[in-house]
Amino acid sequence: MNQNTVQIEFTINGKKVTTNIPSHVTALHVIREIMGLKGSKEGCGIGECGACTIQVDDKAVNSCLMLGAQLHNRDVMTIEGLSKEKKLHPLQEKFIENHAVQCGFCTPGLLMSTHAFLKENENPDRQEITRAIAGNLCRCTGYQQIITSIEAALQDESCRGGE
Ligand code: FES
Ligand code: FES
Known part of the structure; x- marks a missing residue:
């Protein structure tokens, strides 16, 4: 380890890892380029798009x-980390069933925001859902299918409580 690297230890998708990283890089860089997990996307790079x-x-x-x-x-x-044993999470299924995935660039970020939101909100209304995903921009869908997917997920016991 030289002056410009730091050692970090953390849990990612249930697995403990220890790695040396350049001290100036973002968490997104660590995830995509060092951990090789390419699902999280870089859109704006400045906190505007949520990808x-x-x-x-x-x-x-x-x-x-x-x-x-x-x-x-x-x-x-x-x-x-959302799908288990190669099976899509029910929230992902709802996005597919309700046509909330078009180009798909925004989808991983939207699913992460929604999944975290549903851990703390078991019965949100449409307005609360809209507010919860306001930080995730989608240029394809017009958002209605996404909100409908989240509402459909709320009817599914397995999507509530962020499981
Ligand atoms: S890439 Fe992080 S918010 Fe846009
Ligand atoms: S599906 Fe294309 S940006 Fe959302």
Whole structure:
């Protein structure tokens, strides 16, 4: 380890990892380029689009605005951690069923924001859902299919409580 690298230890998608990273890189860079998890996207790189959203200690955050070093000792979930045993999470199924995925660039970030939101809100109304995903921009869908998918997920027991 030289002066410009730091060692971090964190949990990612349930797995503990220890790695040396350049001290100046973002959490998004660590996830995509060092961990090789390409699901989280870089859209704007300045906290405006939400394409890079991950969960850190159960909260949705823009990983482009976080330093990689800040992941130390944290519990991180990326879109790759949402499906289990190669089976899509029910929330992902609802997005597909309701045509909420078009080009798909925004989808991982939207799913991360929604999944974190549903951990704390079991029965949100349409307005609360709209507010919850306001930080995730989608240039394709016009948002209605996304909101409908989230409402459909609320009818599904397995989507509530962020499971
Ligand atoms: S890439 Fe992080 S908010 Fe746009
Ligand atoms: S589906 Fe294309 S940006 Fe949302």
